[in-house]
Amino acid sequence: MEEKAAILEALLFASEAPLTVERAAEILSDTEKSEVLSLLEKLGQEYEGRGGGIRLVEVAGGYQFRTSPDLAPWIRKLKASRPSMLSPAALETLAVIAYRQPLVKADIDRVRGVDASGALKGLMEKKLVRIVGRKDVPGKPIIYGTTKKFLEVFNLRDLSELPTLRELKDLQE
Numbered sequence: 001m002e003e004k005a006a007i008l009e010a011l012l013f014a015s016e017a018p019l020t021v022e023r024a025a026e027i028l029s030d031t032e033k034s035e036v037l038s039l040l041e042k043l044g045q046e047y048e049g050r051g052g053g054i055r056l057v058e059v060a061g062g063y064q065f066r067t068s069p070d071l072a073p074w075i076r077k078l079k080a081s082r083p084s085m086l087s088p089a090a091l092e093t094l095a096v097i098a099y100r101q102p103l104v105k106a107d108i109d110r111v112r113g114v115d116a117s118g119a120l121k122g123l124m125e126k127k128l129v130r131i132v133g134r135k136d137v138p139g140k141p142i143i144y145g146t147t148k149k150f151l152e153v154f155n156l157r158d159l160s161e162l163p164t165l166r167e168l169k170d171l172q173e
Contacts, residue, residue, distance in 0.1 A: 004028060004035075004039060005042065007027075008024060008028070008039050011024060012043075012065055013065060017062070017064075017148070018060045018061065018062025018152065019062045019063050019064065021036050021063075023062075024036045040056065047065075052068075053067055053068050053071050055067075058157050059151060059155055059156065060149075060151035061148065061151070061157070086122075086123075087119065087122075089114075089118070089119045090123055092112055093112065094128060094129065094150070096112060097129055097144055097145065098146050098159065098162060099162065101132070101144065101146060101159075102133070102143045102145045103143065104135055104141040104144070105120060105142065105144070106141065120144070127149045128149055128153065129146060129147065130144070130145060131143070131144060132144060146159070
């Protein structure tokens, strides 16, 4: 058990993207998904219990080491640059896509009331939005949706963790 926990910890550390339970079980070929989940829970508790700067977080359908949010000022000093910011237009476009996906550009433009081409291009370059397919109507417009990176950036397990309209209104009051 100790060896498997050490291997899992190393996999999490080396993985650039969140490590899924399925992928971990595949790599640890003699290990069931339930055992991997148990090991992940144990590791998470160990990191949480020591109160250090690193946490094991479930995000974007997998697990990943993340720094503690309260240590962000020191991380920014290390990186010596401002985090990649999104313009208000890009944030608005991303919100429309996140809450109404899958949808075509015409729908985004209609909701925003302006052309979203520039914001959409930037979101795709940042890999927060992707092409999901094409709508089966004349002209075959492109259908857009969010990516796993979107979930990672906004620290969400899945889209169901997005705040509801009621929660957003409560924040404004």
